[in-house]
Amino acid sequence: MRYSVTIATLCLAFASTSAFALNQYYAMPGNAANGEQIFKNGKGDVPACTSCHGMEGLGDDAMGTPRLSGQGYKFLVKQLSDFASDKRKDETMFVMNTNAKGLTKEDHQDVALYLTNLEQPFTPSDMKAVKEMGMTPVGTRYLGKSIAQYGIPERDVPACHSCHGFNGRGAFPIYPMLGGQRYTYLVAQLKKWRDGTRSNDPMSQMQIVAQKLTDEEIYNVATFLTSAPKTTMGNARIPHLQ
Numbered sequence: 001m002r003y004s005v006t007i008a009t010l011c012l013a014f015a016s017t018s019a020f021a022l023n024q025y026y027a028m029p030g031n032a033a034n035g036e037q038i039f040k041n042g043k044g045d046v047p048a049c050t051s052c053h054g055m056e057g058l059g060d061d062a063m064g065t066p067r068l069s070g071q072g073y074k075f076l077v078k079q080l081s082d083f084a085s086d087k088r089k090d091e092t093m094f095v096m097n098t099n100a101k102g103l104t105k106e107d108h109q110d111v112a113l114y115l116t117n118l119e120q121p122f123t124p125s126d127m128k129a130v131k132e133m134g135m136t137p138v139g140t141r142y143l144g145k146s147i148a149q150y151g152i153p154e155r156d157v158p159a160c161h162s163c164h165g166f167n168g169r170g171a172f173p174i175y176p177m178l179g180g181q182r183y184t185y186l187v188a189q190l191k192k193w194r195d196g197t198r199s200n201d202p203m204s205q206m207q208i209v210a211q212k213l214t215d216e217e218i219y220n221v222a223t224f225l226t227s228a229p230k231t232t233m234g235n236a237r238i239p240h241l242q
């Protein structure tokens with residue numbers, strides 16, 4: 001007992017801020033070389049992921065695609081499997097359901113393994129460019145920071161940090177990284193959780209939160225999150241999961 005506690009303490013002490021370190025708490029089956037091949041060149045009728053998510057998997061505000069690099073392994077596998085079973089619908093470009101169905105379960109794992117270890121420099125959305133696109137209004141950062149850190153207690157909105165970790169750094173395996181995510185994607189998903197067009201969250205955790213947010217609050221919190229850097233060691237919620 002005392003021995004295992006010591007080991008656990010040591011493991012935590014050596015954990016660093018990288019997704020790789022966080023991910024080490026659970027098994028990540030897959031073949032990263034095949035994942036890279038699919039990501040860059042596609043497979044059969046499935047086009048290269050880079051064509052929409054970018055060469056480095058950083059996503060694109062003009063297309064509304066999310067950043068994938070550095071995201072949690074299990075979260076990525078879950079999203080691909082949810083797209084494949086139509087539990088989640090891509091109503092932005094209407095492509096991800098077909099893409100996920102065109103790949104096997106092993107391919108999902110392979111591409112997730114490649115992406116989770118694809119660490120990239122911190123790249124917040126270019127809010128000036130987003131403003132110029134004129135499609136998604138831009139929020140106020142400090143107001144969003146308050147929601148992320150403290151929630152809105154008088155309306156029972158929990159702090160985003162309580163699940164997603166400090167500055168939205170992610171609390172894998174369940175809670176995805178939001179810090180540095182593309183602004184337009186964050187806004188779109190929060191609206192989808194709110195109106196129920198996205199409902200693949202365990203125990204409706206996100207729908208319950210998003211239903212309490214106004215448009216203004218969504219813009220504010222997304223403006224903060226896209227520009228929130230990873231600053232802490234992080235906390236793998238369920239280190240003993242597998």
Ligand code: HEC
Nearest residue numbers: 047048049052064065066076079090091092093095096111
């Ligand atoms: C034609 C454009 C396009 C291509 C090609 C594409 N995607 Fe996507 N992807 C999208 C869009 C748009 C979304 C956001 C869907 C939504 O709004 O719900 C998305 C979402 C995702 C998500 C969900 C991420 C999250 O944070 O929830 C994953 C995972 C993903 N794509 C992986 C892939 C992989 C792997 C490939 C290559 C096999 C790929 N995509 C190819 C457009 C594309």
Ligand code: HEC
Nearest residue numbers: 158159160163174176186189190200201202205206209221
């Ligand atoms: C009670 C826990 C909880 C709280 C609090 C919470 N979330 Fe989430 N959130 C989740 C879970 C779980 C998911 C992943 C759902 C899934 O598996 O698809 C998620 C997913 C998301 C996503 C989609 C990410 C992606 O890449 O697809 C966004 C955006 C998001 N949350 C924003 C927020 C914001 C903003 C707040 C604060 C206002 C917040 N969340 C508070 C549990 C929570």
